[in-house]
Amino acid sequence: MMPRPAEVKQTLDLPPGYTLVALRELGDAFVHGCAIAPEAGAGTLVWVRRYDLVEFAVVLEPDEPLLSARRAFFAGMNAVADAIAAHCPPEREVNFDWPDAIRFDGGLLGGARLGTPADCAEDDVPAWLVFGVILRAADMAHVEEVQAASGVSLLSEGFEMVDTDAIVESFARHLMTAFDRWNERGFEAIARDYLERLPKRKAGERRAIDANGDLLVSLPAGSGPPDRNSLVDALARADWYDRQARGPKFG
Known part of the structure; x- marks a missing residue:
């Protein structure tokens, strides 16, 4: 039996340094996070109380220009993947589609977005960034059965309902670890x-992330300069995100 939304835990156990802002079901964590970021400050975590989606966003305050500060997005993606992996059934894989989609056991589970101040130049240090995440927690009741079969959700893949909130809590801890790792090891x-x-995509290819966050892909020596995949352009497309449904696409 699927728990009703009112039965979902109403708070989160976050590490020191975080401030929780909880929204009701119709809230938008990413939009709200960007709206309050200038006043809320680093460590503010906006969480939407839903049973069908795991939806949250966290405010960051970088200390480098926007051009390179966007790379915080990758620390966030790693933290989400580590949080999912910590609670998933054994022998399941968490993978990415460049740069922002999150796949679980091959199926599209959700993705992440990055918010920045609209008036911040590339060479300026942004006052804030917002890293937002949406994961499909349960099969959507309003989606046709054939369409729903092409996606995955946490509950359909063996997670427990209690795991959905625990993933947000685990993300908060893994994000702190990721930034510590960045500070210590670069x-x-x-x-x-x-x-x-x-x-x-091809055997033998070599990948790197450039100083501005772009993905560089090169084949073995002598094959020319690497292909550049723009982080900014890809984040703007957000190919994983269904804007009308305000959730992950199916497929």
Whole structure:
């Protein structure tokens, strides 16, 4: 029996340094996070109390120009994947589609977005960033059966209802760990973790994340300059996101 929304836990156990802002079911964590970020400050985590989606956003305050600060997106993606992996059934894989889609056991589970101040130039240090996530927790009741079969949800893949909130709590801890790792070992450690979950398109290709967050893909020596995949352009498309349904696409 599927628990009713009112039965979902009403608070989260977050590590020190986080401030929880909880919204009702119709709230939009990402939009709300961007709206309150200038006053709310770093560590504010906006969470929507829903049973069908895991939806949250966290405010960050970088200390470098926007051009390179966007790379915080990859630390966030790693933290989401680590949180899912910590609660998933054994022998299941969490992978990415460049740069923002999250797949579980091959099916599209959700994705992430990055919000930045509209008036921030590339060479300026942004006052804030917002990293937002939506994961499909349960099969959507209003979606036709054939369409729903092409997607995956946490509950349909063996997670428990209690795991949906625990994933947000786990994300908060893993994000702190990711930034500690960045500070201690440099961004290359973050890039390496991210690229391990990004399937290769061709055998032998080499990948790297540039200083501005672009994905560089090269084949063995002598094959010319690497292909550049723009992070900014891909985040703007958000191919995983259904804007009308305000949730992950199916497929």
